Every structure is written in structure tokens, then in C-alpha cells.
Amino acid sequence: MQTDxxxxxxxxxxxxxxxxxxxxxxxxxxxxxxxxxxxxxxxSISTVNQAYVxxxxxxxxxxxxxxxxxxxxxxxxxxxxxxxxxxxxxPRPVTRIGLIQTVLExxxxxxAVELGVIAPGTxxxxxxxxxxxxxxxxxxxxxxxxxxxPIPGDxxxxxxxxxxxxxxGIPTDPGEPVITAGCMEALNLSLRSVxxxxxxxxxxxxxxxxxxQLLETLGLRAIEIASDxxxxxxxxxxxxxxxxxxxxxxxxxxxFNNPDSSLTPDEAKREIVxxxxxxxxxxxxxxxxxxxxxxxxxxxxxxxxDEKGLVLLCSSFSKTISPGYRVGWLLPxxxxxxxxxxxxxxxxxxxxxxxMAIGEYLRQGRLERHLKRLRTALEEQMDTMQFHLxxxxxxxxxxxxxxxxxxxxxxxxxxxxxxxxxxxxxSHGIGIAPGAIFSTQDKFSxxxxxxxxxxxxxxxxxxxxxxxxxxxxxx
Amino acid sequence: MQTDxxxxxxxxxxxxxxxxxxxxxxxxxxxxxxxxxxxxxxxSISTVNQAYVxxxxxxxxxxxxxxxxxxxxxxxxxxxxxxxxxxxxxPRPVTRIGLIQTVLExxxxxxAVELGVIAPGTxxxxxxxxxxxxxxxxxxxxxxxxxxxPIPGDxxxxxxxxxxxxxxGIPTDPGEPVITAGCMEALNLSLRSVxxxxxxxxxxxxxxxxxxQLLETLGLRAIEIASDxxxxxxxxxxxxxxxxxxxxxxxxxxxFNNPDSSLTPDEAKREIVxxxxxxxxxxxxxxxxxxxxxxxxxxxxxxxxDEKGLVLLCSSFSKTISPGYRVGWLLPxxxxxxxxxxxxxxxxxxxxxxxMAIGEYLRQGRLERHLKRLRTALEEQMDTMQFHLxxxxxxxxxxxxxxxxxxxxxxxxxxxxxxxxxxxxxSHGIGIAPGAIFSTQDKFSxxxxxxxxxxxxxxxxxxxxxxxxxxxxxx
Numbered sequence: 001m002q003t004d005x006x007x008x009x010x011x012x013x014x015x016x017x018x019x020x021x022x023x024x025x026x027x028x029x030x031x032x033x034x035x036x037x038x039x040x041x042x043x044s045i046s047t048v049n050q051a052y053v054x055x056x057x058x059x060x061x062x063x064x065x066x067x068x069x070x071x072x073x074x075x076x077x078x079x080x081x082x083x084x085x086x087x088x089x090x091p092r093p094v095t096r097i098g099l100i101q102t103v104l105e106x107x108x109x110x111x112a113v114e115l116g117v118i119a120p121g122t123x124x125x126x127x128x129x130x131x132x133x134x135x136x137x138x139x140x141x142x143x144x145x146x147x148x149x150p151i152p153g154d155x156x157x158x159x160x161x162x163x164x165x166x167x168x169g170i171p172t173d174p175g176e177p178v179i180t181a182g183c184m185e186a187l188n189l190s191l192r193s194v195x196x197x198x199x200x201x202x203x204x205x206x207x208x209x210x211x212x213q214l215l216e217t218l219g220l221r222a223i224e225i226a227s228d229x230x231x232x233x234x235x236x237x238x239x240x241x242x243x244x245x246x247x248x249x250x251x252x253x254x255x256f257n258n259p260d261s262s263l264t265p266d267e268a269k270r271e272i273v274x275x276x277x278x279x280x281x282x283x284x285x286x287x288x289x290x291x292x293x294x295x296x297x298x299x300x301x302x303x304x305x306d307e308k309g310l311v312l313l314c315s316s317f318s319k320t321i322s323p324g325y326r327v328g329w330l331l332p333x334x335x336x337x338x339x340x341x342x343x344x345x346x347x348x349x350x351x352x353x354x355x356m357a358i359g360e361y362l363r364q365g366r367l368e369r370h371l372k373r374l375r376t377a378l379e380e381q382m383d384t385m386q387f388h389l390x391x392x393x394x395x396x397x398x399x400x401x402x403x404x405x406x407x408x409x410x411x412x413x414x415x416x417x418x419x420x421x422x423x424x425x426x427s428h429g430i431g432i433a434p435g436a437i438f439s440t441q442d443k444f445s446x447x448x449x450x451x452x453x454x455x456x457x458x459x460x461x462x463x464x465x466x467x468x469x470x471x472x473x474x475x
Numbered sequence: 476m477q478t479d480x481x482x483x484x485x486x487x488x489x490x491x492x493x494x495x496x497x498x499x500x501x502x503x504x505x506x507x508x509x510x511x512x513x514x515x516x517x518x519s520i521s522t523v524n525q526a527y528v529x530x531x532x533x534x535x536x537x538x539x540x541x542x543x544x545x546x547x548x549x550x551x552x553x554x555x556x557x558x559x560x561x562x563x564x565x566p567r568p569v570t571r572i573g574l575i576q577t578v579l580e581x582x583x584x585x586x587a588v589e590l591g592v593i594a595p596g597t598x599x600x601x602x603x604x605x606x607x608x609x610x611x612x613x614x615x616x617x618x619x620x621x622x623x624x625p626i627p628g629d630x631x632x633x634x635x636x637x638x639x640x641x642x643x644g645i646p647t648d649p650g651e652p653v654i655t656a657g658c659m660e661a662l663n664l665s666l667r668s669v670x671x672x673x674x675x676x677x678x679x680x681x682x683x684x685x686x687x688q689l690l691e692t693l694g695l696r697a698i699e700i701a702s703d704x705x706x707x708x709x710x711x712x713x714x715x716x717x718x719x720x721x722x723x724x725x726x727x728x729x730x731f732n733n734p735d736s737s738l739t740p741d742e743a744k745r746e747i748v749x750x751x752x753x754x755x756x757x758x759x760x761x762x763x764x765x766x767x768x769x770x771x772x773x774x775x776x777x778x779x780x781d782e783k784g785l786v787l788l789c790s791s792f793s794k795t796i797s798p799g800y801r802v803g804w805l806l807p808x809x810x811x812x813x814x815x816x817x818x819x820x821x822x823x824x825x826x827x828x829x830x831m832a833i834g835e836y837l838r839q840g841r842l843e844r845h846l847k848r849l850r851t852a853l854e855e856q857m858d859t860m861q862f863h864l865x866x867x868x869x870x871x872x873x874x875x876x877x878x879x880x881x882x883x884x885x886x887x888x889x890x891x892x893x894x895x896x897x898x899x900x901x902s903h904g905i906g907i908a909p910g911a912i913f914s915t916q917d918k919f920s921x922x923x924x925x926x927x928x929x930x931x932x933x934x935x936x937x938x939x940x941x942x943x944x945x946x947x948x949x950x
Contacts, residue, residue: 101816119623127617134620134828135610142602145609146797148594181656181822188821197672197694214820219672322621324827341576345689346663347656351826352799353609 008043010380012051015041017060017383020071031061031069058384058456059391091200091221091245092440100209100437103422113463114454116431118258118406119323121454124377126361126370130322133364134357145356149349151340153179153329157359161329164362170303170313170331178330178339179350182323183288184210186314186330187251189346193338194282194312195220199248202241204233206409206438206447208258208286211251222440223247227257229400229409232264235271242279250276253286255299256405259438259449261289263403266300273305280310282335287315288328291371293404294379309334317358319406320371325354378406382452388461392468394475406453409435412446416474421448424470430463483518485855487526490516492535492858495546506536506544533859533931534866566675566698566720567915569691575684575912578897588938590925591906593733593881594798598930599852601836601845605797608839609832620831624824626815628654628804632834636804639837645778645788645806653805653814654825657798658763659685661789661805662726664821668813669757669787670695674723677716679708681884681913681922683733683761686726697915698722702732704875704884707739710746717754725751728761730774731880734913734924736764738878741775748780755785757810762790763803766846768879769854784809792833794881795846800829853881857927863936867943869950881928887921891949896923899945905938 019025031037031052038045052069055061062072103116138145144154152158158177165172180186187210195201197219203211205224215222223245225237233252241247252272254264264272276283285302293299303313312335316328327350332339343349361367385408389399396413412418418434425432435447454460494500506512506527513520527544530536537547578591613620619629627633633652640647655661662685670676672694678686680699690697698720700712708727716722727747729739739747751758760777768774778788787810791803802825807814818824836842860883864874871888887893893909900907910922929935 117623122618122622125621127621130621131613131617134613138606138609142606143597144799146600146602146605146799147597148592148798181826184820185822192692210820213816217667217817217820323623324619324621324824326822326824326826341688342692345659345685345692346821347660347801349799349801351656351801351829353828353832354826357828 009050094216113430115450116433137356149352154355157355160362180328181326182328183316189342190284190312194249202250209437229260232262249282251284256289260409261402261405270305285313289405394472408450410448484525566696588905591908596929612831624827629830635837655803656801657803658791664817665759665787669724677725684912704735707737724757726759731764735884736877736880745780760788764880869947883925885923
């Protein structure tokens with residue numbers, strides 16, 4: 001997929017983008033000549049040329065015949081989404097399923113421009129590698145593929161996941177991982193293991209809408225504390241909630257929370273784990289986006305600070321290797337026995353061929369290389385989308401500047417109703433996720449989540465422009 | 476796998492077994508000469524010879540040098556398990572998980588002689604065919620395999636299942652099937668869609684222990700009505716229960732109920748569906764064993780008599796094609812929307828490669844041929860086990876004579892404690908399922924369920940003998 005040459009021209013591309021963002025290059029300015037920039041940056045002329053062609057394809061610059069390349073794009077990114085101070089309400093039953101269902105129904109419709117669902121575009125998945133490995137493992141081990149896998153999962157995959165967790169500095173007992181059908185199942189099994197109907201669960205807001213569906217179907221009540229796009233969850237807010245309410249468990253996504261991509265600092269994570277440990281409250285950790293960090297180092301997890309086995313770390317390969325294989329995992333800490341009971345009555349065990357294939361993919365050491373490429377691609381796609389949002393969206397729009405993950409969280413100006421925008425966009429074949437589905441409260445009615453999984457294309461360009469026009473018309 | 480020749484010698488084998496069972500041949504009697512029987516039955520001498528060799532391998536007859544073949548086996552099968560009249564108790568919370576867990580833990584231990592778990596031996600699974608098809612579908616359609624499958628499942632597999640259901644006379648809307656990770660998940664989603672914690676669910680007793688686990692984890696209470704090995708569930712018992720208790724839903728396995736293999740007559744099914752429809756009570760139907768019928772025709776399902784969409788038919792390929800692929804289905808009737816909500820928050824969708832492979836296996840028309848071979852093999856294995864049980868087990872033992880399925884249900888004489896037998900057998904590397912786990916009541920403490928999935932072998936012979944000796948020693 002990606003070669004050294006690709007890395008080189010992307011470096012040049014980033015350099016130009018930085019110049020535009022820093023106002024070193026303004027709208028309509030001419031870019032340095034190929035030769036000059038090649039000399040300055042110590043790369044070949046063809047590398048610079050490739051970077052310019054790429055920037056032109058993405059609409060950032062334009063070529064004028066016999067003259068050179070010029071900045072076509074506005075110079076600034078949108079300002080950051082503002083932190084929303086959250087008044088803390090009492091526990092409330094969750095009743096968002098109707099709206100969420102309506103939004104999700106459009107998922108199956110295969111919208112022309114799908115910005116509503118988080119998943120890497122198929123261009124970014126290891127299609128050939130994983131298919132080839134799948135074919136070879138099922139043919140080499142048909143008895144293991146067709147026969148029952150043990151309830152906790154395929155032993156080789158468990159071994160690989162335990163090994164990788166330990167390598168990442170997450171203390172993991174080699175026999176601890178439980179393989180699940182995606183992160184959703186890990187969260188489902190976790191909550192069912194630590195809560196009973198009627199219990200109150202603390203979540204951050206905004207939060208992944210599937211958590212709200214899950215709470216609603218399990219008859220759980222939610223207490224929401226603020227998720228700040230700049231600082232994630234604050235231990236002070238948690239402390240206040242713990243003193244005020246009878247909380248049975250927490251679900252938190254400390255790293256690149258979906259939808260606001262907030263990152264809770266490692267020091268705050270340690271403090272949160274300590275506070276919950278003091279009260280023996282289980283903490284369900286959503287780790288699904290952590291591998292998509294653009295930061296040099298993978299951020300820490302709550303699990304790393306857990307000394308009492310109270311953290312249930314939930315993760316999956318759905319956002320990195322394959323959504324369709326449905327392979328996730330759970331590090332259940334002290335709740336392993338209960339989790340296995342729940343797994344047994346949910347579906348006995350996970351599908352063996354998918355487990356074996358991903359286990360072999362890990363064993364062959366392919367994951368880290370793939371993640372490196374994927375992160376680069378996602379960061380670049382996010383970058384390109386941000387550039388165009390500024391151009392297409394109404395003045396006053398704000399957007400997150402994530403350090404990882406695969407989504408942007410937009411705050412539209414004024415009283416734009418994002419649910420209405422969702423319906424209008426859908427009629428144009430564009431899928432988005434309206435802010436209202438990410439909280440039981442009404443404070444995100446003018447927010448929109450856009451997925452950055454799709455590689456840049458003319459179609460995406462046109463879709464974003466249409467979306468911006470629809471938003472402008474609603475003001 | 477199986478050829479016409481195989482069918483011929485099996486016919487001869489059945490003929491000899493029938494003669495032994497009818498006392499036409501007694502213990503120690505000499506069998507007809509090869510030539511004579513070949514002439515009588517109109518088959519070749521080598522076919523008769525093959526049948527005799529097979530019967531010798533299974534310990535039914537023995538060869539004496541220069542003399543011929545002699546009946547070695549006792550002539551009679553064990554008498555049938557007696558119907559257990561069930562006093563109807565009030566609803567009770569289910570608290571069987573501890574014991575069931577203990578039994579299930581031994582599953583992972585790969586006992587030398589596994590009679591405790593129902594699954595066809597790997598020799599009976601289409602290992603090569605399905606592995607080859609899996610390899611080819613993932614390589615031909617990597618985007619479909621790696622990308623998200625729609626929540627209800629892979630469209631081609633849904634089409635195949637709807638088509639087959641209709642062919643079997645089960646009225647099915649083409650868009651009705653929901654693909655699940657095995658029958659367990661279908662049952663789980665069904666119960667969660669039609670019940671709330673604290674509700675009372677009617678089950679038959681004995682019943683599949685996983686139903687008890689499921690009820691317990693969902694906080695549901697059980698009302699048990701008798702399952703008669705000879706006649707299944709009686710509409711009169713159901714009527715009485717409906718008049719006496721407030722029942723939110725039923726789970727019934729009308730065809731080859733696990734563990735007693737009882738078959739509820741089609742006329743009773745119609746009556747049961749009618750009675751529940753009159754009260755608008757949902758009926759969760761466990762259809763997982765129906766494809767293993769030894770009867771010429773597939774027995775009807777409750778679903779066939781359902782006019783109000785109240786029946787949720789749950790089934791899977793785990794007992795026929797592959798336990799490890801985890802592919803089952805649900806015909807949810809009027810509860811489809813609710814079931815899809817539950818599927819979404821359980822694991823979004825089922826693993827795509829397994830769905831695609833089984834869809835293609837069905838499309839190629841391989842299922843019915845495979846089922847024909849599988850049924851023949853299971854019936855024969857069950858037959859052979861019954862012959863040997865009579866020889867090895869204590870006098871007074873009774874056993875079911877199933878018309879389908881893959882298990883025998885043994886009633887041991889006197890006060891034999893089957894849980895104690897379970898532990899003793901385990902220490903000899905033999906896995907069995909003690910009767911106590913199949914009911915919330917204590918009436919099956921001297922029952923044992925034996926799986927007939929393993930092809931006959933010396934090891935199985937020795938295991939059964941050991942088991943019989945252990946049982947004798949306990950009287």
C-alpha cells in the first residue's frame with residue numbers, strides 16, 4: 001500500500017498545509033516553484049510535484065496553465081468546538097432509541113456519501129492480506145474452524161491479545177482476555193455483568209449513542225458528566241457525581257471519545273481509577289479508538305492504573321482491521337467468571353474462522369505496520385475535511401481538532417437543528433450523525449458528527465459542499 | 476463420503492439388528508451364512524460381508540474362526556424412559572447456574588470420551604467443503620467479508636434461509652430472517668424482546684439447561700410443564716398453566732426436545748399455537764434439532780400454525796454444518812423491529828465470513844445432501860449406543876428411543892445420584908450431562924443425557940463400559 005515515496009510526498013504536503021495555516025501563504029498566493037521547494041526540503045522534484053498534484057486533487061491549491069500553483073483554499077481552520085459546561089442532572093431513564101433507530105436505518109441505505117457511520121473506508125482495510133490469511137487458516141485447520149471454540153475464545157487469538165496488551169504496558173493476565181463479537185458485545189457483556197435493571201450508570205456527555213441504546217435496553221439510568229473536547233472527563237466532575245448519586249458503574253472512553261474525540265489526560269485517568277477504587281465501583285472502559293492515535297505514543301488506558309481488577313477494558317479490531325469480522329475483546333479484571341456466564345448465554349462463543357484469521361494476522365506481526373498506515377491516512381483525511389469545512393460551512397461553525405480517532409464534531413452556529421439537517425442531507429444521499437443522539441439531554445441539537453473514514457474524492461467534496469449549503473440555508 | 480454401497484450394507488445391518496431385537500436371533504445364535512442372506516435380500520455377498528464386519532466392529536456380533544458369525548449382544552434394548560407426571564409448581568426463580576457452570580467447565584477439558592456436549596463429531600461435519608467455500612468467498616469478495624454486514628445479516632444468506640423455510644412449508648416473509656450467532660443468540664434476542672425482568676416464562680421440563688441459564692441471567696421466573704418422552708408437551712397441561720399463572724412468554728422445543736428427544740405431535744402444536752394466540756402470548760420455538768429427524772418427513776413447527784406473528788422460530792446450523800461458525804437464524808414474526816434493536820446493542824451484526832460461507836453452501840444446494848448423510852449416521856450411532864447401554868448398564872436402566880436429534884436420555888435405577896456419577900466419570904475422562912441441570916426441580920437426579928454425536932470407536936465402547944460399571948457400583 002504505502003511506500004517510502006508516499007511518506008516523502010506526504011511530508012511535503014503537510015509542509016505546504018502548515019504554511020497555509022500559518023498564513024505564510026494566503027488565499028491566491030503562488031506556491032514556491034517545484035525546483036526551489038525540492039532544493040529547500042532536500043527531496044526530488046518529482047516528490048514535490050506529486051505533493052502539489054495531491055493538494056490540487058483535494059482542492060487546496062489550483063494549477064494555472066503556464067504559471068504554477070496557487071492557494072485556492074481559505075487559510076484558516078475552523079475554530080475549536082467550545083467546551084460545554086454541563087449542569088449535572090439527576091439520573092434519568094434513557095429514551096433515545098426511537099431517534100437513534102431512525103438515524104441507523106439510513107445506514108443500511110448505502111448513502112452515496114456516508115459521513116454518519118464510523119468505519120475506515122474499505123480502501124484502508126487490509127482486504128487482500130486478511131482474506132488470504134482467512135482462506136489459508138480455514139483450509140489448514142478445518143476441524144478448529146468448524147468445531148466449537150472454547151467460550152473465552154480461540155486460544156491463539158487470546159494469546160496474541162494478551163501479549164500485545166502487555167507490550168502496550170497494560171497489565172494483563174495471559175488467561176484474562178475474553179473474545180467478543182466486536183467492542184459492542186464487550187460493552188454489553190460488561191454492563192450485564194456489573195449492573196442490574198434500575199441501576200444508575202455514569203457516562204460522559206456527549207457519548208457514543210450505542211451506549212445510550214444499551215442503557216435503555218438494559219433498563220439502566222444515566223448520570224451524565226461533561227466531556228470536554230479539550231480535556232475529556234474531569235476528576236472533579238466525577239467526584240461531585242460520586243458524592244451526589246448512587247452510581248453502580250461507569251462507562252467512559254478516555255481516549256478519542258466518540259463523538260468529541262476528547263482525550264482525558266493520563267494523570268486524570270489515574271485519579272479517576274483511584275476514586276472509583278475507593279468506592280469499589282466498576283469502570284467499563286471503551287478502548288476502541290485508542291489504536292487510532294496521531295500522537296507519537298499510544299495514550300494510557302484506565303486499565304493501566306487499575307489495582308483492584310475493577311476496570312473492564314473493551315476494545316476491538318472493527319475500526320482498524322475489519323468491521324465485518326466482528327472480533328473484539330474484553331479484559332474483564334475480577335469480573336471474568338460473570339462475563340463468561342453472560343457470553344455463554346449470549347451466543348456461546350465467537351465465530352471461529354474470524355478469530356483464527358485475526359489471530360494469525362497478529363501472529364505474523366502485521367498489525368502495527370497496518371496501524372501506522374491507517375493512522376497516517378486518517379489524520380490526512382481529517383485534515384483535508386477540516387480544510388473544506390471551513391470553505392463550505394456557515395460562518396460561526398466550530399469543529400474539533402482531534403489528536404486521534406476518526407470523527408469530527410461540528411458545532412453549527414445559532415439555532416440550526418441538526419436532526420432536520422440529517423433528514424435534508426439524507427434526501428441528498430448524504431449520511432450524517434446529528435448531535436441529539438449522543439446525549440439524553442438536548443444540549444447538542446446544533447451539533448453534527450462527521451466520520452473521516454472515507455478517502456478524499458470528488459464525491460466527498462461535493463457531498464460536503466451540499467451539506468454546507470443545506471446548513472447555511474437553515475440559519 | 477457415503478455411496479450407494481454404503482446405503483446397501485447399512486440396510487443389511489439394520490435387518491440383522493431388527494432380527495436380534497425381535498428375538499428372531501438370540502444371544503449366541505449363529506447368523507445366516509453370507510451366501511444365504513445375500514440371496515434372500517437380493518444383494519451381493521460382499522455387501523453382506525461388509526455389514527457383518529461392521530456389526531462385529533460395533534460389538535454386536537462376533538466371528539468364530541472357521542465357523543461363522545454369532546450374536547454376541549444381548550437381544551433387547553433397554554425399556555423406554557417412563558413419562559414423568561409433573562406436579563405443577565408455582566413460578567420460581569431459576570438458580571441452576573452454579574451446577575451448570577461446573578458441568579460446563581469440563582467441556583473445555585477435552586475429555587477423552589465426550590458424551591456431555593451435543594455436537595456432531597468432526598468426522599460428520601463438511602470440513603473440506605465448507606473450508607473450501609469459505610476460502611473462496613472471502614477471496615472473491617473481500618470488501619463484503621471485511622466491511623460491515625447489515626444488522627439483520629448477509630442478504631444472500633437471508634435469502635437462502637427464507638427460501639428454504641418456505642420450501643419446508645414454514646410461511647416466511649423474504650425479509651423476515653435475522654441472522655444470529657447460533658441458536659443461543661436467537662433465543663437470547665427473542666426472550667429479551669418479549670420479556671422484562673421478573674416476568675414468568677413457561678418451559679417444558681426437562682429442558683435444555685442453557686434455557687435455565689438464560690432465564691436466570693435475565694432475572695426471569697420459570698413455570699415448568701411436563702415434557703413426555705413419548706408425546707412431548709400436552710395442550711391440556713399448557714391450558715392448566717395458562718389458567719393458573721400470569722405467563723409472559725413460552726420457550727418450547729416441539730421437535731426432539733433436548734434432553735428427552737420428545738416430539739410434540741403436529742396436532743398438539745396447532746392447538747398450543749391457538750391457545751397462546753388467544754391470549755397474545757409470544758412463543759419462542761427452539762427448532763435447532765428439527766433437521767435431525769429420522770422420520771421420513773421433517774416434523775412441522777409451531778411457526779407453521781402461527782397466524783398472528785407471535786412465534787419466534789430460533790434455529791441454527793450448529794448441530795448440522797458447524798458449531799464453530801456460529802451461524803443461526805431467527806424468524807421473529809411481529810417482533811422483528813425489537814429483535815433488531817437487541818441485535819444492534821448485542822454485537823451490531825454477525826461475523827460476515829461465516830455468514831457468506833454458509834450462504835454459499837446453501838446456494839450450491841449442499842445442505843440437503845449433507846443432512847441426509849448426517850441423519851443416517853446419527854441414527855446409526857444412536858442405535859449402536861443403545862445396544863451397548865443394554866449390555867453395560869445396571870438392570871432397571873431405561874432409555875429413550877428417539878425419532879431424531881442426537882441424544883439419549885437415561886433413567887438410572889434406584890437412587891443413583893447422576894451428579895455424583897458425573898464427577899466420577901469426569902475423573903475417568905468421560906464427559907456426561909447429569910439430569911439435575913435440565914430442570915429447576917429435583918426430579919431428574921437419577922437421569923443422564925448422553926450425546927450420540929461421536930462415531931462408534933473402541934474408545935467410546937470402553938468409555939460406555941466404564942460408565943456402566945460406575946453406575947452399577949453406585950446402586
